Structure formats: structure tokens, C-alpha cells
Amino acid sequence: MSEPATAYISAAAIQNNVEAVRQRIPPGTPICVAVKANAYGHGVEQVLPALARAGVERLAVANLDEATDLRARGWTRPVLCLGPIFACKSEHERAENAAEAVAGGIAVTITSPAEAHMLATAAKRQHRLGHVEIQVDTGMGRCGVRCDKALDVIAQTALLPDIRIDGVYMHFATADEDDLTFARNQLQAFKQLIAQIAGAKLSVGSFHAANSAAVFRLPESHLDLVRPGLCIYGYWGGPASQRPPELRPAMRLVSRLTEVRHLPAGASVGYGCTWKTTRDSLIGTVSLGYADGYRRLLGNKAVVTLEKAGRDPSRHIPVVGRVSMDQINVDLTDAGPIAVGDAILVIDDIPSARNSVESLAEIVGSIPYEITTLIGSRVRRVSAP
Numbered sequence: 336m337s338e339p340a341t342a343y344i345s346a347a348a349i350q351n352n353v354e355a356v357r358q359r360i361p362p363g364t365p366i367c368v369a370v371k372a373n374a375y376g377h378g379v380e381q382v383l384p385a386l387a388r389a390g391v392e393r394l395a396v397a398n399l400d401e402a403t404d405l406r407a408r409g410w411t412r413p414v415l416c417l418g419p420i421f422a423c424k425s426e427h428e429r430a431e432n433a434a435e436a437v438a439g440g441i442a443v444t445i446t447s448p449a450e451a452h453m454l455a456t457a458a459k460r461q462h463r464l465g466h467v468e469i470q471v472d473t474g475m476g477r478c479g480v481r482c483d484k485a486l487d488v489i490a491q492t493a494l495l496p497d498i499r500i501d502g503v504y505m506h507f508a509t510a511d512e513d514d515l516t517f518a519r520n521q522l523q524a525f526k527q528l529i530a531q532i533a534g535a536k537l538s539v540g541s542f543h544a545a546n547s548a549a550v551f552r553l554p555e556s557h558l559d560l561v562r563p564g565l566c567i568y569g570y571w572g573g574p575a576s577q578r579p580p581e582l583r584p585a586m587r588l589v590s591r592l593t594e595v596r597h598l599p600a601g602a603s604v605g606y607g608c609t610w611k612t613t614r615d616s617l618i619g620t621v622s623l624g625y626a627d628g629y630r631r632l633l634g635n636k637a638v639v640t641l642e643k644a645g646r647d648p649s650r651h652i653p654v655v656g657r658v659s660m661d662q663i664n665v666d667l668t669d670a671g672p673i674a675v676g677d678a679i680l681v682i683d684d685i686p687s688a689r690n691s692v693e694s695l696a697e698i699v700g701s702i703p704y705e706i707t708t709l710i711g712s713r714v715r716r717v718s719a720p
Contacts, residue, residue: 365560376709443467445467504562507545518556570704586684616667620663
């Protein structure tokens with residue numbers, strides 16, 4: 336059996352990035368890190384210990400399964416479920432979800448008093464407190480209570496027994512764009528709601544808005560806690576010129592050469608014969624393909640490097656031909672001494688490298704989030720220093 340591709344996840348980089356966030360926010364401000372989608376593809380198993388050691392106060396996930404998985408892994412600090420848990424047709428299923436959230440002490444995002452009532456019913460049955468947070472749509476247009484309806488929903492929820500409102504939050508649509516006008520308008524609308532809540536003397540826990548980009552670019556959005564995701568893994572979703580230099584990428588993705596062959600000039604490589612040799616060439620096959628999340632669009636465009644001590648990130652090895660399901664081909668003609676079994680660095684943890692997460696995202700017209708979250712289950716995740 337061939338050795339699988341391996342993603343090495345640096346605990347030191349993650350802890351460094353948590354500290355980078357702490358340096359940007361007021362002292363004592365809690366951090367709620369988004370670990371949805373298997374910690375943005377890095378592996379919850381590898382990321383969780385690093386976040387615990389870094390003193391992260393809370394975690395946020397996309398759904399109830401992710402939340403209960405954190406509890407099963409021993410995470411006892413607060414967990415916020417960002418996604419809906421009541422969006423199902425069966426009343427029985429909604430009741431089960433509510434009961435599971437209450438039993439796990441998981442804060443559930445709600446958008447109506449009816450949802451809060453379902454959680455309150457489950458909490459009463461278990462003789463526990465149900466935890467809710469209310470998301471407000473200030474311009475994202477995707478989910479959450481509309482701003483003009485939010486005060487009423489919050490007030491009705493606050494009246495329910497067996498329920499505690501842990502927070503009210505919003506999400507920025509453009510905090511990583513050059514123009515921050517829309518983001519500032521969103522924040523202004525949210526702060527107007529905060530003033531209304533204060534005027535109504537409602538107890539709602541924490542107000543939060545700041546995602547990764549806002550942590551670094553909109554200090555006025557830090558409020559009671561911040562909710563970073565991408566930057567904790569060392570990546571930046573906006574223009575490279577805005578990338579905070581203190582962030583360290585947490586992932587290195589390494590695979591192996593499984594075959595090396597000589598091809599004469601004029602030979603084609605890969606499906607569709609999209610690349611041909613122009614000279615006698617040394618072509619290698621690397622055990623990694625689009626089934627592992629390596630985008631098909633990277634064929635004939637991306638590079639890899641040799642994973643060796645003292646590696647030179649500028650010594651590029653071109654990816655040639657189309658990306659296959661399980662392999663990529665690379666042109667080793669100018670790579671120097673190389674053999675089957677040698678390690679190939681597919682994703683570098685040097686931000687400026689041509690095979691960094693950000694560089695690969697740029698090649699395919701995507702974003703770093705997509706590059707890391709698409710890394711498949713066949714890729715082994717391993718904790719690294």
C-alpha cells in the first residue's frame with residue numbers, strides 16, 4: 336500500500352496566530368475560534384490541543400454534529416453552533432436536536448421565539464439551562480434575524496424560562512475587501528441595535544462581530560469578543576498587500592513520488608494530452624489528486640518543490656498535464672538528483688511560496704478557505720511542532 340499524502344499541522348503556528356489576534360484586541364477580550372469543516376480542513380484532532388494550550392475561550396462550529404464531536408473530544412469550554420438546528424420538517428427531529436444541544440451545553444443560534452421555545456422545552460425536561468445566541472442580519476443577506484425585527488425576537492426570548500441568551504452577533508460580508516464602507520455600515524446598524532437592547536434593559540451576554548479580517552482591519556468591531564477563523568490557521572482572505580506579517584500558515588502538505596520515467600521529446604502526459612515534452616524529459620508521478628482536494632484547475636499551472644532539509648522554495652517543479660483523481664504529474668527534468676519515494680512538498684507553509692495556500696487559491700480563482708477545506712479524508716493529518 337502506498338503511503339498517503341500527509342498534512343503536517345503546526346501547533347506552534349496555531350498558537351502564534353492566536354497570540355497575533357490577542358495583540359490586536361483589548362486585553363481580556365475572549366476569542367471564539369471557528370473550527371467548522373474539520374478546523375478548516377486542518378483536522379480538529381490536531382488543532383484542538385493547540386487551541387486549548389493557547390487559552391482560547393470558546394469555539395464555533397457549523398452544525399450540531401460538529402458541536403457534539405467537540406464535547407466527545409473533551410472540550411468543556413463554551414461552544415457556539417452557528418448553523419440552524421431546527422431546519423427540519425419533523426417535529427420529533429427538532430425536539431431531538433434541542434435535547435442534544437441542551438445535554439451538551441451547546442449554545443444554539445436561533446432566529447425566532449419559536450425556536451427558543453423548543454430549546455426551553457428541552458431544557459425544562461432535563462432540569463438544565465438552555466443556551467441560545469441570536470444572529471442578526473445587518474447586510475449579509477444570508478441568515479439571521481433582520482435588524483428591524485431583532486429587538487422583538489430578543490425581548491420575547493428573554494422572557495422564556497430555562498433559557499439564557501449568551502450572545503447576539505452579526506457577520507461581515509466585506510471586511511476583507513479593499514473598500515470597508517459596507518462593513519462599517521453593517522457595524523453601525525449593529526451598534527444601533529446594541530443601543531436599543533441596552534435601552535430595553537435586556538440581558539443578552541456578549542455582542543460579537545469581528546471575523547478574521549475585522550480583527551486586523553476594523554478595531555471598532557471588537558466589542559465583547561472576537562470570532563476569528565481563517566487567520567488562526569495562518570491564512571488571509573483579502574489582498575496579499577494586507578496580509579498581517581505575523582500570521583504563520585499551519586499546514587504543510589507532503590506526498591511522495593511513486594514513479595519516475597524518461598520520456599522523449601514530443602511525448603504527451605496525462606488525460607487529454609494537454610501537455611507535451613519539448614525535450615527528453617524526466618516525468619514524475621505524485622500520489623495526490625483531485626479526490627484529495629488538489630484542484631483540477633491546477634494542472635499545467637501550479638508548482639511543487641522538494642521536501643528536503645534546507646529546501647529551496649524557489650526551486651520549482653512544474654505540475655504538468657491534467658490533475659487526475661489520484662495522481663499529479665510533475666516535470667523533474669531540472670530538479671536534480673531525485674528518486675521514487677522522495678517527498679514532494681505540495682503545499683508550502685511559506686506565505687510567499689508559489690505553492691502556498693494563497694498562491695494556489697489565486698491560480699484557480701478561489702479563496703484560501705476552499706483550498707484547505709477541500710483537502711480530503713485520504714490525506715492523513717499529523718500534529719507537528
